[in-house]
Amino acid sequence: MSIWKKVALGSTAVLAAMSLAACSNGKSDSSSSSSSNQNTKLTLWVDTNQVSYYKKIASDFTKSHKNISVRVTQNPTGSANAKTDVGKDPSKAADVFEAPNDQLGQLADSGYINPLSPKDSNNIKSNYIDVAAKGVTWKGKIYAYPYAQQAQTIYYNKSKLSASDVKDWKTLTSKGVVATDFTNAYVMWPVFFSAGTKLYGDSGEDLKGSTFNSAKGVNALKWFAEQKNNKGVMQTSNALNQLKKGNAQAILDGPWNAANIKKILGKNFAVAKYPMIDVGGKNVQMQAFLGIEGFAVNAHTKSPKAASQLAAFITDKKSQLIAHKEAGQIPVLKEAVNDSVIKNDPVADAVIEMSKPGNSVLMPKLPQMSVFWNDVPPLINGAYDGKVKPDQYKAQLDKLAKHSSKK
Amino acid sequence: MFRKKKHAAPEATFKEVWSKGNIATKLSFFFMGSNALANKQWVKGIALLLAEVAFIAWFVFSGISAISMLSSLGPIKNKKVVYDNAQGVYITKQPSNSVLILLFGLLAIIICIAMVYLYIVNLRSTRKNYVLQRDGKHILTNKEELANLFDSRLHDTLMTFPIIGILCFTILPTIFMISMAFTNYNRQHPIAFSWTGFQAFGNVLSGDLSGTFFPVLGWTLVWAVAATATTFFFGVLLALLIESKGIKHKGFWRTIFVIVWAVPQFVSLLMMAQFLDYQGALNNILMNIGWISHPLHFIDSQASPLVARITVIIVNMWIGIPVSMLVSTAIIQNLPTDQIEAAKIDGANALQVFKSITFPQILFVMAPSLIQQFIGNINNFNVIFLLTGGAPMNNKYNGAGSTDLLVTWLYNLTFGQEQRYNASAVLGILIFIISAVFSLIAYRHTNAFKEG
Amino acid sequence: MKSYQNQKRLSLIFRYLLLIILAVAWILPIIWIILASFSYNDTGFVSTFWPDKFTFDNYIGIFTNSQYPLVSWIINTLIVSILSMIISTFLTISVAYVLSRLRFSFRKPFMQIALVLGMFPGFMSMIALYYILKGLNMLNLGGLLLVYVGGAGLGFYVAKGFFDTVPFSIDEAAEIDGATKWQIFMHVDLPLAKPMIVYTALTAFIGPWTDFIFSGIILSTSGNPKTYTIAYGLYNMVHNTKGNATAYFAEFVAGCVIIAIPITILFVFMQKFYVNGITAGAEKG
CATH class of the missing domain: 3.40.190.10 (Periplasmic binding protein-like II)
Known part of the structure; x- marks a missing residue:
């Protein structure tokens, strides 16, 4: 009889299982207990070509939010695939990630993202161009911090x-x-x-x-x-x-x-x-289709508040203008849209013209x-x-x- | 020499062991390894005992709940968005994560089976020691037991790690995949899902996916036959050509072909897709030589399905012929030449020799690997995914193009727009059944798997 | 007699011609890929055979690109492939040897199960694999190594075929001399199996250099390009963002050529062992 192998096999399997089980238990504990504000760690997913300038923006953020550290990384397969990237394992996805607005419905319905707080929602409704606010609204709630319009x-x-x-x-x-x-x-x-x-x-x-x-x-x-x-x-x-x-x-x-x-x-x-x-x-x-690019807050984040702050920060006027300068993104904040830099950019001009009703339709x-x-x-x-x-x-x-x- | 170990009838029944054994033997029925410890087989005894303790601790603390959750795949099926006043933000109360529940449940079952197995092993070892003791024979010492691991039980030693690897990284995932086919794990239920029986099978076989499944299955089989046959047949011909009398620098010629096979497929096929594009280099070359006046649609979305499928098979020949050429070369070099000589003396020409002697012999030798190639081609992901991505598009299909195989369609269903995990699991099972049926028939006919 | 000579020569010329045509057809796309890696390109598409403008910038670019650390990828892949080569080869050869030479109760069931498992498409196991590795907290190169090594026990066919052809009488002689089975394995059969070991090792070594699917599933969540292997890294370069494909395509091709060269050399070197392995396995039939 082949006893030895079975002994070894059995005990290794048991031990492996114990460690697996221990890991899983440990995980669920930590997610429920850690909501303290000390040294919050956040991850931010952006597209590869945006990593460098979002790193700068994020370091500005950490200067004003001392107890938060931010890691900016590229998303696995591009923001156009946010839905599948996040869906693969929401708990491993970044706390804040970029997504096109047509995926917000599914992201929200699946429970992958949190709606914005009433305060932030009102801010977006009053200070952002109308299509942007409308573009990130799903079933009456706003689900992402918009930062760019694409047509x-x-x-x-x-x-x-x-x-x-x-x-x-x-x-x-x-x-x-x-x-x-x-x-x-x-x-x-x-x-x-x-x-x-x-x-x-x-x-x-x-x-x-x-x-x-x-x-x-x-x-x-x-x-x-x-x-x-x-x-x-x-x-x-x-x-x-x-x-x-x-x-x-x-x-x-x-x-x-x-x-x-x-x-x-x-x-x-x-x-x-x-x-x-x-x-x-x-x-x-x-x-044309009008798309609104925005940053959404992962529903699995351990610190929803810090994540919301980060998302709001990286989509403020300064950041939108940086995104325009570095990657030609067309802003959606009214103040930024009216900035002279944007006014003098022919591409932005054409896109903003396209975003008007009658020229384009928001992606459902x-x-x-x-x-x-x-x-x-x-x-x-x-x-x-x-x-x-x-x-x-x-x-x-x-x-x-x-x-x-x-x- | 290696006598086949016969399963001799046990020299003692477990009943006898239980009733006549000493205390340590009896204890073995409850505390695994006690008998081994009593016989000073320390390593074995401690290993068994530890395994039992660990198992019971695990079973009480997490095993029971893991298994009991399996039936429902988690109690909370819907998420809840609530406003957290303290932080001033919305938070989402997540539903149960059914993927993890299913995975850990299956793992728990596997562990329990392993434990039952271990228990039986323990009893058998106890019985063996009991019989040896009863008959007054020498009971193996701790040292001898260990030494045996490198002699008569070498197979146990060498097989342990491979088997653990297979268990964790092949068997568990495969069982998980099979289970997924019986749930509603899809876009609508991405986190918490439930058992739904054969519903997903219904969708694939007679529901909204059946209009895609059967045509794609048909093309998959045509593809597998064509891809296997063409690479094999032309590989043999190429080998014969290079091996034929008078050709010099055979190694050099072979190497040229081998290079194509060596370039990683994600390089060669991705580039091939551009090479064959409507505005690509091949069309440009052909137009410059003057062979064609308009560019041709090979594999782009405007191509006709037939042209695209033929192109795919030809590109596959480009990649596959070098391999079968190499293999046939080796076989040809080893073929007995007397038959061929005899045939030539009888006045047979080259074609006749090839048709009735060389080819059948190669076919005979290659049959088992051809079957494996056929199965491999049914699951040939790279050629389609990297070369055409399924194109040309087909508006009769649901989520697949005209050159998509079952396996690339399966990939699209999982990682594409629709995320129908359960349907792709069903496809995985169906691909398995198809492969199994074909190999069964083939092995029966070629009679090559006597060893089995 | 003369006409026979002529006919023979004609046949040889004809065969050479055919061989040359085929060789050109086979090698042409490869040459095109190499040419494309030296061509100036800012549109993400190469539409001509001969580059309009030669440049070496693609190669400089791929080595200096900050977002795509090619050197880290090469080092990662090298580490994974060397470890995977050592472990997988040992496991595969042991399993093949055991199944070929030793007789024990679960030998047949094991071979049957291996056959059955081989028929499931590997893709579907990815979701489960991902979560298993996550449970072990190994969504990294170590986890990838586990995946490559984990299946090694199933890839025994070719090596088993080889061992089947080694005469049993050699083992018998050693056993009569009092060698244990371990000694026979290590000192008698393994040295004989050298070509098979080389073949198995090279196959295991090449695997990580060409796999972009599993590595993508396991490594992509980290979001840190420094942890990628080369196949996934390169694949990711042109399949990530809108606009990326355009900007990085030329560097992608250069990167591809860089890794294709060593693999090609290995393959050319390996073909002999490959042939020996396959035919040894097949002849058993």
Whole structure:
């Protein structure tokens, strides 16, 4: 008989289990007991390219809050994936982390983040631009400290196209080539808004409020199909490269790429709001999704108060202006928006113009957005390249409406 | 030489041990290791006794609750947001963490099973000592017991750590994964979830995922067959080509191909995706040579599913043929040549020799590893994930593209937008069943796994 | 006779031609990757075969980048892979030896369980693995090492096939001379298995250099790039933030080339052992 091995195996397993069990017990104890203010340690997750300047901002914070120390690190896979990064293990995620506003609904419903205190909420409602406050509100409560607004604009080479050329899609695409990506729902879906349909109602919180499965929605899909034969429209996964090669003279992109585009175009860099497009026989403004970037407080944090203070600090006027200077983020605090630096930035100017009602729509925050982001790209891309035939448009939109409004 | 150890009928029943044994022997039924200690087998005795003490302490303090929580996966199912007046902030009262409850519950069960096993081991050891004592034979001393670990019980010594590793890092996670398939662990229930029986299976097999599951399963099987067959067949041909008479610097030629295999896949495949892009280097080269006038859609989202699938299989050949070339080379070098000589004398041409002698022989030798390759290809994550990411998109599917395999779809369901952990666990189980069925049939037919 | 000679020569030319075409097709993308690492790039995409503008900046950039500490990654990976190589090789070879040479009651069940476990897709175990390591407070390189080593006992097939081909009579002779089984293992069979050990060790060594999935799951929560291994670090470079892919792509390619070189050399060196291992295992069938 093989007794020895079994003895060793058994006892090691038992010991391993004991240590595991001990760890788990110890953990639950510590989380319930430590709420004292002495030497609070906080972690802050930001995107990789933001780490350096948030470290500076955080060190300013610790100067005024002596008993708090802050560790700034990069988030695992980018703030665009905050939902999955935090969801993997909320208790290991940072106390304060960056998230785009469309994920707030799911983050809040899952219990990953805390709502803001009434005081901070009122501050945001009164001192921030309206769309920012609205963008971070979910079911009547504010869930994140907004610090930047993002909307796509058109970037073009001004030696090839004039400012008036880019005002209308028709002249734009007849005088030059615009490179874009029809597989990207974030870029392409807002054509449905231009066509006059709604996604999750006016509030973006109404599960049954979508109206895109209509004749107007079909018009939007038709518009995508028309672009296939438009010589001035280039489908590409690497618009920047095409812009650089001179194969395209304009691209649709967001402020996060502005620095890269400036590098490529140099003094020919120009930016403008989206052009007008012809959808369903009408000449309407091409719209964009408006995203609000914010910092949320992890519901698992051991010191919710300190975390809220940190989140408020790193989104104040000074920090928003630093974020603009370092990474081209467009502020959302009224005072910061009115700052001369912002006023003189053409990118900020175009984004702020795009953020006005009629030019863009706030990204809805419903958890069902995850279904939406999954289902839309194949549909738009299918309409564009003809895999989805015109006679299926209505049926496909109905299917999307049904799927994306399921509880 | 190594006589197969027969399980001889026990020389004494446990009943006899209990009724006729001395006090230490009787005590062994309650205090593990007492018999060993009485026989001065100190190490064994102390180990057993310690294990029992540790187990009981653990069981009382945390084992009972860990196991009892398993049935409900935690009492608190919903979070509660409350306002903390003292701090002036909202805090969230978290629901029970079902993942941890499930994990520790399963661990507790495994520990209990291990303990029962250990108890039986203890009894057997007691019985052995009892029989030796009864028959007046020499009872092994502490030293002899230890020495045995490196001789007749060497297998115990060498297998202990691997088995612990497998238990903790393979078996426990696998059981956890299987359990997950029977819960509602998903986007709607990310922290506290409950048992829901076969509901998730229903979603995959006949619910909203079935429209994706069956076509993706079909493509997965086609892919696995095509990928295995093409790399094998062309690998053999390439090996024959390099081994054929007159070719010099065989090592150099082989090395060229091996380089492709050596480059880490996340490098070669990610770059290959750009190489094959609509505006990528390959299209540029082909247009410059003048072979094509318009760029082709190979694997981008506008590509036709058929072209993309063929491209994926070809890229897989690029990566896979070098391996099978190497293996076939070794086999070809070792093949008995007399048969081939005889055939040549009989006037068979090269093709006939290949078809009826070389190829069947290689196939015979390679059969078991081909089956493993087939299973590996069913689970071939890298090629699809890094090369196409599932593209081209398919609007008939739910969360998958036309080139997605079950395993990449599983990954999307877990780490993508939708976070349907339970559904991906179901997929994992179904992939297992498919792999098991295919290997069972294959092993039966090739008869290669007699050893089993 | 002459026509036969001609035919033979023609066939040889034809075969050489075919071989050259294939070799070019195989090596072309690799050359392209190397060229791309030397090309100036600020768009995150390489659309030409020949770079428009050569530069060495990518290599300088990857070594001096403050956010992506390549040197730390290389050191981390080196440590993990060397430890994993030593431990895994010992475990794998022991298990293979035991299963091939010794007979005991749970031998068959073990092999059957190993076969069954191999059929579950490894991904699904990741969530559980993560929490197990978290419970042990080992969400770090040590935990990653445990994961790599933990499965070593299941990778015995090739080595077992090898041991099966070593004649039993050698062991018998040693046993008659009074050697214990441990002595036979250490002094008789292990020296014979040298090529197999080299193969197993190299495979275990290369693993951490190419794995970006498990390392990502385990290491990413720390948020500290200094603790990453190279595969995850590089992968993370271009899969993190919008805009990142554009800015760091060229450096990413340079980093890839840097790690691909030693691995490729190892592989070329290993091919002989690999072939011996595989065929020894397969011939048993």
